[in-house]
Structures are given as C-alpha cells and as structure tokens.
Amino acid sequence: MNLALPQIKNLSIREQSLDTLREAILSGELKPGQALTETDLARQLGVSRAPIREALRILNSEGLVETIPYHGTTVRRLTKTDIEEIYSMRILLETYAMEQVIEKCQPADLQRLREIVDRMVRAGDAGDLIAVNALDRDFHDALIEMSGHQLLHSMWLMVAMKVRQVMALVNRRNTDLTLIARKHLPLLEAMEVGDAAEAKTILGRHIATAGDLIAEDWVEP
Amino acid sequence: MNLALPQIKNLSIREQSLDTLREAILSGELKPGQALTETDLARQLGVSRAPIREALRILNSEGLVETIPYHGTTVRRLTKTDIEEIYSMRILLETYAMEQVIEKCQPADLQRLREIVDRMVRAGDAGDLIAVNALDRDFHDALIEMSGHQLLHSMWLMVAMKVRQVMALVNRRNTDLTLIARKHLPLLEAMEVGDAAEAKTILGRHIATAGDLIAEDWVEP
DNA sequence: TTTTACGTCATTGTCTACAATCTACAAGCG
DNA sequence: CGCTTGTAGATTGTAGACAATGACGTAAAA
Incomplete structure (x- = not known):
C-alpha cells in the first residue's frame, strides 16, 4: 500500500x-x-x-x-556594530566551511553549487530580485551544509537569521542583480581548481563588500 | 549608609x-x-x-x-564527532579572537592575561587541579572578551559550555598540571611581540592537542 | 514649586487542572 | 501463530486563574 x-x-x-x-x-x-x-x-x-x-x-x-x-x-534593536559583527562572523564561518569543502572536494557538491549559480544568473538576467536572493541564500546554505559540520551549521543558522532580518530592514538601493549573481562565478572556478586560498579570499571579499554596503548607510531608528 | x-x-x-x-x-x-x-x-x-x-x-x-x-x-548525547566539532569550533573562534586582540594591542589586556597565567603556573606547581582548570577557563574567556566582539562572545559561550561538559565527563588521565599551565607562556610571548601568525599557530595547536587527547579515548555510553 | 508617598493599571510570573499524544502490552480476529 | 486493534498508564501540551512586580499619574506635604 x-x-x-x-x-x-x-x-x-x-x-x-x-x-x-x-x-x-x-x-x-x-x-x-x-x-x-x-x-x-x-x-x-x-x-x-x-x-x-x-x-x-x-x-x-x-x-x-x-x-x-x-x-x-x-x-531586539540592531546597531551598526551588530551589522558589522554579523558580517564578520559570516566571513569567519563561511570561509572555514569553504576550506573544509575544498579539502573533501566532492564533484557532486561542486555540481550542486554550479546549478544554483546558473539558476541565479538566469534569475538575475530576468530581473527577478526575489529569486536571486533566495538562490543566494541557497548557495551559502549549501556551502555550510556541505562542510558536514553540524555545530558550524547550527552557529551559521543564527547568523543567517540575522542576515535575513538585516536584508529585510535595509532600504535596498538599486543593486545590479546580474552583477550579484555573476560574482559567484569566479568563486566556483577557484573551488573547481581546488585553490582554497583564492576561494577564501574571494568569498571573504564578497561577503565583506555586501556587509559594508549595508553597514554604510545603516540608520538606527 | x-x-x-x-x-x-x-x-x-x-x-x-x-x-x-x-x-x-x-x-x-x-x-x-x-x-x-x-x-x-x-x-x-x-x-x-x-x-x-x-x-x-x-x-x-x-x-x-x-x-x-x-x-x-x-x-543530549555526545558523540566522538561532537567532540571533534566542538574543538574545531573552539580553534576557529579563539584564533579569530586572538587576531582581533593582537590587532588592537592593549597593554592592559596583555597584563591581565599574564596575571592569569602567572596564577595558573603557581596553581600548577601547587598541584591544584581545580584552580588550574578555572584559570585556564578564565584565560580563554578573557581572550574572547577582549576581542570586544559580542556576537563572537555569545557563540563562544555555547562552545565553552559544551567544553565544560566534556571536561566533566571525561576520565581525566593523570595530566601534568605544570605543563598545562606553562604551555600558555610561549603564547603570551608571541602576543607581546605582536606576532599574530605565531600566536594563532600556538593557540590552535594548544587547543587541538587538548581536543585530540579527549576525543582519542572517548567512549560513548 | 519641588518632592515624596501612594494607588491604579498593565504586564509578566507562577500555579493548577485538564486535554492530547505516545508507548507498550493485552485482547480479538484471521 | 501472526497481525491488527483496543486499552491503560505515563508524559507532554494547553488553557485559564491568580499573584507579583514595575511604571505612571495623582495628590499631599515640605
């Protein structure tokens, strides 16, 4: 039955x-x-x-x-310091996950990430902001998950929540969607050739610039 | 009054x-x-x-x-994997804190750490296991606190709790107390000369060996 | 006018009783 | 005998009532 x-x-x-x-x-x-x-x-x-x-x-x-x-x-109120801390913690956790993932180097994982990025690029070209955001979350979520580190994952969930909240509260300036999506491409390339240092650098900068943009014009109510 | x-x-x-x-x-x-x-x-x-x-x-x-x-x-039950994850997270969080602390380089902070280590060495020489453990906790707690990173601190609290639990559950083999205490000395020296890379390396090894010793003969009930 | 005391109100903290659900074991049925 | 189904006991889930606390406004006294 x-x-x-x-x-x-x-x-x-x-x-x-x-x-x-x-x-x-x-x-x-x-x-x-x-x-x-x-x-x-x-x-x-x-x-x-x-x-x-x-x-x-x-x-x-x-x-x-x-x-x-x-x-x-x-x-809870969010100060500018909070934003900076959230994003610095994101960098710490995600670059660590990146290191672990590259070390294990599962082809299936890379393909999964590539699929997400491909869809993100297409969504970006189509101007679908919501889809791009969702796929961006999926990408970083997948990265953490693939590290296979449960404790890391649970800590990242906390940070990811706060990121979501910040993103929802900030007055999004007209961002170039196609640019956001395509920024993931060099990251993927570095991962595919197994260049951990390069991948970590790119990822770190990627997150840092995103955080800086938000922290920059953060106004506390 | x-x-x-x-x-x-x-x-x-x-x-x-x-x-x-x-x-x-x-x-x-x-x-x-x-x-x-x-x-x-x-x-x-x-x-x-x-x-x-x-x-x-x-x-x-x-x-x-x-x-x-x-x-x-x-x-919650603790598996060997849990232990490994806890200690790898400790390394990640503490080395990051170390980086931040050295960057700011407050002499008062260094002195505070040195006082803790001094007392730890004395307690070690006196064979006071409990005091050594408490001061060891104080040392690492102070390090995180001095980073001034609240989010980091809250995440570290979670990890530190689990570390405490693990330490309480493990059958402590007869460890050399004076050795534990004195292991902090080269770390302090690296910090005092501002050698971040060296300090992070020492700290990482320090925590890793402690974790390995515990994970090694961890038996799940 | 300023300060102090007090009463009222909204809100949270706690307790008790009752409902919903799960596990295990026994009873019924082929 | 094997499978399904019903029942009992224990445990958690939820509801509503009451107590404790703190904030604010008001009135009396200095």
Missing part, C-alpha cells in the same frame, strides 16, 4: 507560534523595538499564553528578542 | 531552574541520555511545571537537551 498520501504534520502550537513570530521578525514585519505583549500575541494567534511564552523564551535565546522582567519583550 | 550588605537576588524561578539544570548538566551530574521528566524536576525543585518547561525550552535551543514531543526530554 502506497497511496503517496501527504504526511500529516501536527506541530505543537508552540512550534507554530515560534515559526510565525520568527518569520515575522526576519521578514521585517515586526520591526526592532516593537513591543511584544504576551496577551496580545496569544489573542492574535488564537492560543493561550503558555505556548507563546515558551516561543518567546526560545526567540530570546536566539537573540531575536529581548525580555526585561515584568516589563515586556521587544524585538 | 553603606553596610556592604549582600545584594538580594530575586531571579525568577525560571532563571533559577535554568541555572540549576544547566549547572547540573555541565558538571556532569546529569549525564547524557538521562531522562528529564517535567513533573519530577518540578517536584524536586519545589516549583510548578511552567517555569521548568520554559527552562527546558531554553536548554533545548542551547543544544544541551533534546525534546521529543509527547515523549520526553533527555540530556
């Missing part, structure tokens, strides 16, 4: 609340400084306070919200 | 429970695989389940425990 029935997912209310709130924060729907009162959230999501509280504790330990006892929970 | 009265700490029950449980895990009192039933914990700590649950959610997102829905929470 195999009817290909869809898996029934029965996530707990806590998990659903957590996902909803986190998504709202990362998408910029909930802005830094915004107060999150448990009662309101519970009413809005149609649940009781208990699962909301547990979700908020998790978001707190993820560094997305801040809680002051008996005072309230707010979406 | 200044009676030097001790500060009255009125931490929430959740925080107290969290600290208690975390300490129990990191000290090895609660061993990997150990089941943590909310009702039992609540009864033992003399509180209700609600704050216990919130504490467990936090420990879960810190990676110290694992929760399976409707099944229970257990202390």
Whole structure:
C-alpha cells in the first residue's frame, strides 16, 4: 500500500507560534523595538499564553528578542556594530566551511553549487530580485551544509537569521542583480581548481563588500 | 549608609531552574541520555511545571537537551564527532579572537592575561587541579572578551559550555598540571611581540592537542 | 514649586487542572 | 501463530486563574 498520501504534520502550537513570530521578525514585519505583549500575541494567534511564552523564551535565546522582567519583550534593536559583527562572523564561518569543502572536494557538491549559480544568473538576467536572493541564500546554505559540520551549521543558522532580518530592514538601493549573481562565478572556478586560498579570499571579499554596503548607510531608528 | 550588605537576588524561578539544570548538566551530574521528566524536576525543585518547561525550552535551543514531543526530554548525547566539532569550533573562534586582540594591542589586556597565567603556573606547581582548570577557563574567556566582539562572545559561550561538559565527563588521565599551565607562556610571548601568525599557530595547536587527547579515548555510553 | 508617598493599571510570573499524544502490552480476529 | 486493534498508564501540551512586580499619574506635604 502506497497511496503517496501527504504526511500529516501536527506541530505543537508552540512550534507554530515560534515559526510565525520568527518569520515575522526576519521578514521585517515586526520591526526592532516593537513591543511584544504576551496577551496580545496569544489573542492574535488564537492560543493561550503558555505556548507563546515558551516561543518567546526560545526567540530570546536566539537573540531575536529581548525580555526585561515584568516589563515586556521587544524585538531586539540592531546597531551598526551588530551589522558589522554579523558580517564578520559570516566571513569567519563561511570561509572555514569553504576550506573544509575544498579539502573533501566532492564533484557532486561542486555540481550542486554550479546549478544554483546558473539558476541565479538566469534569475538575475530576468530581473527577478526575489529569486536571486533566495538562490543566494541557497548557495551559502549549501556551502555550510556541505562542510558536514553540524555545530558550524547550527552557529551559521543564527547568523543567517540575522542576515535575513538585516536584508529585510535595509532600504535596498538599486543593486545590479546580474552583477550579484555573476560574482559567484569566479568563486566556483577557484573551488573547481581546488585553490582554497583564492576561494577564501574571494568569498571573504564578497561577503565583506555586501556587509559594508549595508553597514554604510545603516540608520538606527 | 553603606553596610556592604549582600545584594538580594530575586531571579525568577525560571532563571533559577535554568541555572540549576544547566549547572547540573555541565558538571556532569546529569549525564547524557538521562531522562528529564517535567513533573519530577518540578517536584524536586519545589516549583510548578511552567517555569521548568520554559527552562527546558531554553536548554533545548542551547543544544544541551533534546525534546521529543509527547515523549520526553533527555540530556543530549555526545558523540566522538561532537567532540571533534566542538574543538574545531573552539580553534576557529579563539584564533579569530586572538587576531582581533593582537590587532588592537592593549597593554592592559596583555597584563591581565599574564596575571592569569602567572596564577595558573603557581596553581600548577601547587598541584591544584581545580584552580588550574578555572584559570585556564578564565584565560580563554578573557581572550574572547577582549576581542570586544559580542556576537563572537555569545557563540563562544555555547562552545565553552559544551567544553565544560566534556571536561566533566571525561576520565581525566593523570595530566601534568605544570605543563598545562606553562604551555600558555610561549603564547603570551608571541602576543607581546605582536606576532599574530605565531600566536594563532600556538593557540590552535594548544587547543587541538587538548581536543585530540579527549576525543582519542572517548567512549560513548 | 519641588518632592515624596501612594494607588491604579498593565504586564509578566507562577500555579493548577485538564486535554492530547505516545508507548507498550493485552485482547480479538484471521 | 501472526497481525491488527483496543486499552491503560505515563508524559507532554494547553488553557485559564491568580499573584507579583514595575511604571505612571495623582495628590499631599515640605
């Protein structure tokens, strides 16, 4: 018997609340400084306070919200220093992953990355900003994943979340999409010839310039 | 009026429970695989389940425990791979911190480190294992802190917790205390002359050998 | 006018009771 | 005997009520 029935997912209310709130924060729907009162959230999501509280504790330990006892929970504010730290940590984690991946040098991995970049280039030519961003995330996510380093991956998830949030909050200046996509090409080439030093340099610069652009005209509300 | 009265700490029950449980895990009192039933914990700590649950959610997102829905929470098991990952991450984070610290080169920082090492050497000569360990932690903690990188610090806290747990669980072979303490001396010298490359190399080896010793004869229960 | 004391209100912290779910084992059926 | 199905016990998930705390405004006193 195999009817290909869809898996029934029965996530707990806590998990659903957590996902909803986190998504709202990362998408910029909930802005830094915004107060999150448990009662309101519970009413809005149609649940009781208990699962909301547990979700908020998790978001707190993820560094997305801040809680002051008996005072309230707010979406964590992002300073310019935060941005710089996020991007410097990105460089550290990703270049390390790059090193590990090149060391193992699995052809299948390289092909997977190349496919992502190809699609990114096509999306860039088509002017599809959203697709380019999604594929860019996929690329860097894949890189970390391919390192096979679980702890690295979990740390990177934290940083990647904050990157998403920053990207959602920043007033995107008219960026050259085709340029972003094509910037990944020399990186891929360095990986294919196994030049770890070159690949790390390119990747580092790639991330640093992206971070600098954002940190440069970051205005704190 | 200044009676030097001790500060009255009125931490929430959740925080107290969290600290208690975390300490129990990191000290090895609660061993990997150990089941943590909310009702039992609540009864033992003399509180209700609600704050216990919130504490467990936090420990879960810190990676110290694992929760399976409707099944229970257990202390996370540590595999040999986990150990290797923990120590490789330590190297990555600490060498980066070292780079940052040397770049800024504050004499006061160096002096602070030297004081810690001096005390460590003395404790080593006195055969005080506990003091040596505490001072070793202080040293590496100070190094990270002096980098002034908050995000780095928060990530390092996660790794440092797991290091503590591993250290508590491993059957310590009769290590040469004076050797451990004195191993920090060449590191300090490299820092004082501002030789970043040398300092990073020494630090990396220092941590790697410590990790290898532990990973080597790690037996999973 | 300034300062202090106090009461009100909103919000979080905690507790208890009840519902939902899982595991394991026993009972029914071929 | 083997498989499925039902049931019991334990554990987690959720809800709602109540207590504790802190902020703010108001009024009384210096």
